[in-house]
Amino acid sequence: MTEDNLPCGVPFDEILDQVTDHRPPRDPRHQATCPTCRATLAELGDVWSLIDELAAHPVQAPTHLLHAVMDRIRELSAQPWYAVLTTPQGDTKIAARVVGALARLAAEDVPEVSLALGGGHHSKDQSLAEVAGPSGEAATDVGVSGTHVVVDIDVIADLGTHLPHLADQVRARIHQDIASYTGLTVAEVNVNIVDVLTTERID
Amino acid sequence: MRTPLRDNLADRVTASMERLPQPARGSDRPASRPGLRAPSHVLVSLARGGDEPAFEELMRFHQDRAYLIALRLTGNPHDAQDAVQEAFLNAWRGLPRFRDEADFGTWLTRIVINSCHHQRRRQRPTETFDDTTPVSATPATDLIVEGQQRHRAAQQAISELSLDQRSAFVLHIFAGLTHAEVGRILGISESAAKVRTHRARRAIAATMHEWEES
Numbered sequence: 418m419t420e421d422n423l424p425c426g427v428p429f430d431e432i433l434d435q436v437t438d439h440r441p442p443r444d445p446r447h448q449a450t451c452p453t454c455r456a457t458l459a460e461l462g463d464v465w466s467l468i469d470e471l472a473a474h475p476v477q478a479p480t481h482l483l484h485a486v487m488d489r490i491r492e493l494s495a496q497p498w499y500a501v502l503t504t505p506q507g508d509t510k511i512a513a514r515v516v517g518a519l520a521r522l523a524a525e526d527v528p529e530v531s532l533a534l535g536g537g538h539h540s541k542d543q544s545l546a547e548v549a550g551p552s553g554e555a556a557t558d559v560g561v562s563g564t565h566v567v568v569d570i571d572v573i574a575d576l577g578t579h580l581p582h583l584a585d586q587v588r589a590r591i592h593q594d595i596a597s598y599t600g601l602t603v604a605e606v607n608v609n610i611v612d613v614l615t616t617e618r619i620d
Numbered sequence: 621m622r623t624p625l626r627d628n629l630a631d632r633v634t635a636s637m638e639r640l641p642q643p644a645r646g647s648d649r650p651a652s653r654p655g656l657r658a659p660s661h662v663l664v665s666l667a668r669g670g671d672e673p674a675f676e677e678l679m680r681f682h683q684d685r686a687y688l689i690a691l692r693l694t695g696n697p698h699d700a701q702d703a704v705q706e707a708f709l710n711a712w713r714g715l716p717r718f719r720d721e722a723d724f725g726t727w728l729t730r731i732v733i734n735s736c737h738h739q740r741r742r743q744r745p746t747e748t749f750d751d752t753t754p755v756s757a758t759p760a761t762d763l764i765v766e767g768q769q770r771h772r773a774a775q776q777a778i779s780e781l782s783l784d785q786r787s788a789f790v791l792h793i794f795a796g797l798t799h800a801e802v803g804r805i806l807g808i809s810e811s812a813a814k815v816r817t818h819r820a821r822r823a824i825a826a827t828m829h830e831w832e833e834s
Contacts, residue, residue, distance in 0.1 A: 430818070437793075437821050464828040467774040472794055474771065478687035482701055486708040487676050493712075494672065562713045604713065 425453045436461040437468075493562045500561040500601050511599055513566075517559040520568045520606075523594035527586045529578040531614045534571040566595065567605040573612040584608040664724050668715045675715070679708050682725060685795060686732045692790040693736040695779040700736075707735040729795075729805050733787050777827040781820050788813050789820035 422428055427447070432454065435442055442448040448455065499510040524533035560567040568591055574583055588606045595603050658677065666674035686707065690700035710731050718727060778786060784806075791802045792813070803813040 430822075433821060433825060434818075437825075460829070461825060464825055464832060467770045467828055468777075468793065468824065470767070471771050471774040476684065476688040476691055478683040478704065479697075479701060482687065482704060483676065483679055483683055483708075486679065486705050487672065489705075489709060490672060490675070490712050493709075494670065560713065560716065562709075565713060567713060567717075604710065607717075 423453050423457060425451050427451070427454055429457070432457050432461060436465050489563075498561065500566055500599070501563060502600055511561075511601065513559045513561045516561060516566050516568070516595060516599065516601065519595055519598055520559065520570055520591045523590045524570055524572050524587045524608075526594075527583065527590055529575045529583050530572050530587060531575055532573045533587075534573070534611070561601075564600075565602050565604045567607075568595075568603065569607045569609065571609045571611045573614055574610050576613045576615045578613075580610050584610065660724055664715075664718070667712075668718060675712060678724070679711075682728055683708075685725075686728065689729065689732055689790055689795055690736050692775070692778060692794050693733065693786060694739055695775055699739050703735040703739040704732060706738070707732040710735065723804075726801070726805050729791070730807075733805070737783060773831045774824075774828065777824045777831070780827060781823055785816050785820040785823065788816035789824070792817045 421430075423432070425447075427444075431443055434440060436458065442454075448458070498513045500513070500516065502509040502511070521533040524530050559569070570587070570591070572583075572587060574580060587608050591606045592603045595601055658674075660678070660681075663674045663678045667678055683704070686704050687700055690703040690707075691697060694700050694703055707728070711728055714731070718724070778789065781789060787806055788802050791797045791805060792799065797805070799813040799817065800810045802817070803810040806813065808816075
């Protein structure tokens with residue numbers, strides 16, 4: 418069934434494409450007179466009709482699916498700056514700024530990272546509430562939703578470090594620390610390498 | 621409470637359309653799509669800002685295709701529902717990072733496929749369930765039962781494909797996407813998408829041939 422060429426020399430794939438794409442034959446005159454081609458065509462047509470039937474079968478999303486999603490989103494949106502761990506004994510809320518601080522410390526544990534910014538770090542002209550709070554969502558580098566967190570972190574690397582490798586190390590370390598310290602799921606870690614420093618500049 | 625929210629959505633769409641630049645000529649963002657009550661890019665922009673009714677409207681438009689893809693990729697309705705729910709929640713979480721120049725449908729489909737892959741890793745090996753309504757056993761239903769058996773066999777053949785081949789095949793054959801669109805979603809070239817689909821077809825034809833003979 419899967420030989421490269423039929424005995425008449427026509428490639429098997431040509432007939433397969435004709436059947437599966439419902440295309441006209443490449444050489445209609447040959448096909449009209451060649452029993453091998455016609456037999457293969459009939460056999461493949463029969464086999465492929467099962468896939469065609471499945472493709473024609475109408476599929477609709479269950480009606481409750483979107484309701485369930487939107488209920489969950491409304492629940493999550495009620496507390497956007499906290500991650501929430503729900504247990505039968507009660508809820509544990511972890512502020513985004515805590516997750517950000519853990520991410521920054523985890524990144525700084527990687528030897529070639531000179532400094533990690535954001536995610537709980539704040540400049541002098543910002544208050545902590547603006548970094549991770551109800552009015553400061555855009556200012557924080559950590560997004561939390563239920564038990565999932567997304568971390569955007571800016572790091573300054575040592576000059577001479579292989580940067581893609583460094584980013585992978587930072588990512589792995591953040592995943593590991595946040596999971597082990599908070600029990601939250603890290604959905605995404607985006608590492609922005611914003612500068613490189615020489616040893617002299619660090620000193 | 622839902623109706624006033626919907627009315628407000630119409631107001632917000634109008635206000636947002638005045639602020640947002642119109643899609644460029646030749647852009648893959650159509651100004652509006654049949655079935656959507658507001659231009660897609662306006663709803664995306666509102667949803668990115670946390671507008672839940674706008675997000676709901678977008679998901680309502682995309683949910684049937686998302687579920688179809690998930691159903692054919694996972695092979696059973698329970699996993700497909702879980703995968704689509706997870707994908708929509710991830711889309712909500714990821715919207716602030718969504719880059720508007722990419723087509724929203726492409727982005728969402730990519731998330732659905734990833735969710736299906738995660739779903740598969742979390743769960744038992746794929747077991748193909750019937751996705752059709754059960755029918756009572758009477759002689760008159762023989763044809764329906766036979767049809768269901770054929771559906772199950774076809775779905776089983778799809779489930780036996782590798783994840784890479786299955787994704788390309790499902791997007792091309794069931795979602796009706798071109799190889800270029802399949803390539804964009806899977807992050808591969810158009811020719812690589814073509815090769816994956818073709819290999820999937822060969823494998824499925826061989827499996828179905830064996831099933832018919834048995």
